[in-house]
Amino acid sequence: MQIAIVGAGNVGGALGKGWRKAGHQVSYALREFTGKNVDELRRGGFDVVAMKDAGKAEVIVLAVPWPSLSDVVKSLGNLAGKTIVDATNPLNAEMELALGFTDSAGETVARLAPGAQVVKAFNVTGAENMAKAHSFKVKPFMPVASDDARAKSQVLKLAEDLGFEAIDAGPLKAARLMEPMALFWINQAYAQKQGLEFAFALTRR
Numbered sequence: 001m002q003i004a005i006v007g008a009g010n011v012g013g014a015l016g017k018g019w020r021k022a023g024h025q026v027s028y029a030l031r032e033f034t035g036k037n038v039d040e041l042r043r044g045g046f047d048v049v050a051m052k053d054a055g056k057a058e059v060i061v062l063a064v065p066w067p068s069l070s071d072v073v074k075s076l077g078n079l080a081g082k083t084i085v086d087a088t089n090p091l092n093a094e095m096e097l098a099l100g101f102t103d104s105a106g107e108t109v110a111r112l113a114p115g116a117q118v119v120k121a122f123n124v125t126g127a128e129n130m131a132k133a134h135s136f137k138v139k140p141f142m143p144v145a146s147d148d149a150r151a152k153s154q155v156l157k158l159a160e161d162l163g164f165e166a167i168d169a170g171p172l173k174a175a176r177l178m179e180p181m182a183l184f185w186i187n188q189a190y191a192q193k194q195g196l197e198f199a200f201a202l203t204r205r
């Protein structure tokens with residue numbers, strides 16, 4: 001699959017490595033075309049494209065900070081008909097949720113990109129786990145939420161390709177539940193000192 005990742009930080013970097021290993025064609029849509037990070041991506045064999053060209057890929061992944069989300073989506077141009085994966089968490093400077101209960105970052109993206117098929121995923125675990133999901137004893141789970149069945153099945157497969165147990169989390173509105181779950185992960189990692197090498201999994205009887 002052709003995937004354009006917007007943002008090459010912790011999350012974008014990890015997802016790109018994992019998907020390339022799984023055989024996908026990954027490019028990065030960045031606002032800067034020069035610098036150490038860009039050189040490294042190119043040396044690693046990734047294409048680097050302008051923000052306005054991200055929409056040429058089949059799937060566009062948003063891996064940018066919440067405060068820049070609106071500007072970023074606007075700079076991507078018309079994304080109607082495209083699958084957009086929202087991996088962001090709406091955190092303010094105090095690392096608290098900036099919205100919730102009645103709205104979510106996922107639904108915000110859907111309003112910013114009319115006609116696009118928005119999928120919420122890859123937000124409930126730390127970036128380091130995203131390219132290393134295969135290394136857990138029990139498969140970590142990855143909830144995937146969307147109102148569009150085809151886009152959801154594309155992203156469920158992308159989560160499986162990374163080594164997650166991909167689960168259908170229901171409609172995009174479920175992002176209202178998944179985003180607080182990310183904050184719970186962050187709280188466990190830092191305040192409760194679990195460290196970064198843990199993830200949530202489903203267990204059944």
Ligand SMILES: NC(=O)c1ccc[n+]([C@@H]2O[C@H](COP(=O)([O-])OP(=O)(O)OC[C@H]3O[C@@H](n4cnc5c(N)ncnc54)[C@H](OP(=O)(O)O)[C@@H]3O)[C@@H](O)[C@H]2O)c1
Nearest residue numbers: 007008009010011031063064065066068088089123126127
């Ligand atoms: N870190 C985690 O473990 C984790 C896990 C799950 C979800 N998330 C969520 O995923 C998102 C990304 O987190 P991260 O840790 O990967 O952040 P990060 O390491 O700071 O990387 C952010 C990326 O976004 C780019 N960016 C920032 N503002 C931009 C703009 N206005 N236009 C274009 N690109 C812009 C940055 O580009 P420049 O280099 O040009 O600044 C950078 O490549 C956040 O919403 C976060 O809440 C994070």
